[in-house]
Amino acid sequence: MEKLTYRSDAFRREHCVKNGIDPAEHCCLDMAWFISKPIEWDSQGANPVVMWISSWDEYRIEISHAGNAATRIYFCPWCGARLPQSKHSDWHERLNALGFxxxxxQDIPMEFTTDKWWRHGA
Structure with missing residues (x-):
């Protein structure tokens, strides 16, 4: 039987920051923790609990399917907050306007591979 490992909030915040995730930019520490790709259970391996596609500001949960598949989620599983509207369409529109x-x-500008384009108005 696997044992869930509990960690302090300070430890989880530090882990998030070390992995490029600012907890203040997400709905709760739990969401930030789980998108920072911690290994909670031995059987989890490298599989994330929740994925965050930063360039689209979109949260997804992997689903069991032949191959790589995930489904978008609209509410945080931990705090219940409504998650931000996906910026997927805006991302495509901005890149299209730039000729992509x-x-x-295509090799797109680096700021479009992260949240930089929508956070800082690239």
Missing amino acids: NDPGE
């Missing part, structure tokens, strides 16, 4: 018609196959 297939951003998945």
